Amino acid sequence: MQGFVSADIFERVYEHVYPIIIRIAYRITGREDVAEELCQEAFIKYYERIDSFPDTDQAKYWLIRVAKNLALNSAKRSGRERRAYERAYHEPSRLLRTGEDEVIRKEQEAEVQAALRLLPQKMRTVLILKEYGQLNYREIGAILGITEGNVKVRVFRAREHLLDLLKEGDVHAS
Amino acid sequence: MRPDARILSAYLDGEVPQRFATEIEASLQRDPGLRAEYEALVALRARLNVDVPFDIAESSRRSWTEIVRRIPDRRKDLWHRRVAVPLPLFAAAAAIVLVLGGALLWMQLAQPDGTTPAIARGGDIDLTISVGGEEMERLLQWLVDKNMLGEVNIQLPEQRFQIVGEPVFVRPAQYEGGRLR
Numbered sequence: 001m002q003g004f005v006s007a008d009i010f011e012r013v014y015e016h017v018y019p020i021i022i023r024i025a026y027r028i029t030g031r032e033d034v035a036e037e038l039c040q041e042a043f044i045k046y047y048e049r050i051d052s053f054p055d056t057d058q059a060k061y062w063l064i065r066v067a068k069n070l071a072l073n074s075a076k077r078s079g080r081e082r083r084a085y086e087r088a089y090h091e092p093s094r095l096l097r098t099g100e101d102e103v104i105r106k107e108q109e110a111e112v113q114a115a116l117r118l119l120p121q122k123m124r125t126v127l128i129l130k131e132y133g134q135l136n137y138r139e140i141g142a143i144l145g146i147t148e149g150n151v152k153v154r155v156f157r158a159r160e161h162l163l164d165l166l167k168e169g170d171v172h173a174s
Numbered sequence: 175m176r177p178d179a180r181i182l183s184a185y186l187d188g189e190v191p192q193r194f195a196t197e198i199e200a201s202l203q204r205d206p207g208l209r210a211e212y213e214a215l216v217a218l219r220a221r222l223n224v225d226v227p228f229d230i231a232e233s234s235r236r237s238w239t240e241i242v243r244r245i246p247d248r249r250k251d252l253w254h255r256r257v258a259v260p261l262p263l264f265a266a267a268a269a270i271v272l273v274l275g276g277a278l279l280w281m282q283l284a285q286p287d288g289t290t291p292a293i294a295r296g297g298d299i300d301l302t303i304s305v306g307g308e309e310m311e312r313l314l315q316w317l318v319d320k321n322m323l324g325e326v327n328i329q330l331p332e333q334r335f336q337i338v339g340e341p342v343f344v345r346p347a348q349y350e351g352g353r354l355r
Contacts, residue, residue: 014241018234026226032233040237040244047245109227116222130187131222137189156183163218 006050009059014043017060021067023132028071028124029078030113038070061143064133068125068143118165123158130155177201179211186215318346 021042025035042063053059116124129140130151137151144151177185177198184190185198202209 014234014238018237019230022230022233022237023226032226032228036233036237040240043237043241044244047241106227108224112222112224127222131219137184137187152180152184152189155187156180159183159215159218160179162222163214166218166221 006047009056010043010047010050013046013056013059013063016056017063018043020060020133020135021064024064024128025067025071027113027116027128027132028068029075030117031078034074034078035071038074039067041070042067061139064129064135065143068129072121072125115162115165119158119161123154123161126151126154127158127162176205176208182208182212183215186212186219318350321346 018039022035022039025038026032029035029038045066046059046063050059053062116128119127126140126144129135129143133140135143137148137155140151141148146154177194181190181194181198185195190198202212
């Protein structure tokens with residue numbers, strides 16, 4: 001990759017955007033290894049068309065959009081696989097307990113993931129972009145192709161929905 | 175006026191214009207019910223903001239190594255890239271290259287005094303060929319046979335020959351079978 005201006009741009013975008021998209025991909029898929037793989041795929045796609053982005057902001061929005069789509073597709077696939085596995089063995093997946101702190105941390109983590117999973121996809125995506133993507137409404141709108149007003153409504157509804165779920169105690173880490 | 179929950183959510187995100195933000199802050203101070211709603215949103219955010227359970231920097235390094243390994247060398251890849259060029263543009267470019275190439279060739283062949291090029295005249299060509307012994311004889315014979323012998327200058331090695339008298343012009347007709355007629 002050396003010897004090209006593009007390589008320098010690529011590295012700068014990577015440094016800035018990777019921490020954002022790995023968090024988003026993880027919150028959608030719930031798996032570190034899968035999230036990493038998806039981020040790598042997104043950056044390789046970006047590298048292949050690096051010259052077509054007028055500035056690094058556009059590259060960032062594009063990368064977030066690609067990572068988000070890859071993660072949603074992956075989550076759908078793994079959701080189907082998990083359900084099939086659980087049906088076959090009648091055994092929900094469990095956390096590995098290796099120490100009190102670790103258990104608490106994992107339970108909190110699993111609770112967050114479970115709560116997010118309960119949201120309808122449109123609400124979940126917009127809330128993940130807001131909470132983990134460090135993005136404002138305008139940027140989220142640019143990524144999802146919707147208006148700022150629409151982003152505002154979806155974020156609000158997602159929070160309202162989550163509050164209801166947590167109040168009713170419907171969130172169980174599985 | 176009491177702000178609704180949607181405005182509170184936007185206020186939490188810092189997405190409310192400053193003049194409304196001041197009003198909302200005042201409402202939060204005087205309305206305990208509204209403050210409770212807002213605090214519920216803040217608590218929800220805190221609950222969601224559990225960071226990922228792995229080291230982002232380490233993940234970034236791992237992914238970078240993998241990406242660099244998977245990306246092919248761009249320089250090698252240049253020759254395999256597809257480039258879409260509109261046909262009229264391609265034709266125009268080809269025409270320009272032909273015209274410029276022709277003009278350049280003409281300028282290189284033209285004499286400094288503006289006369290037409292030597293090749294175009296079909297005239298003299300200076301050619302230096304190093305041959306010796308029997309090859310020289312065969313070369314001269316071949317030139318005679320082809321009726322191409324005009325003027326031949328032979329440079330003799332000075333150490334082995336002593337120049338006696340004046341140089342003599344030899345015409346092709348005077349030369350036959352390796353000797354002068």
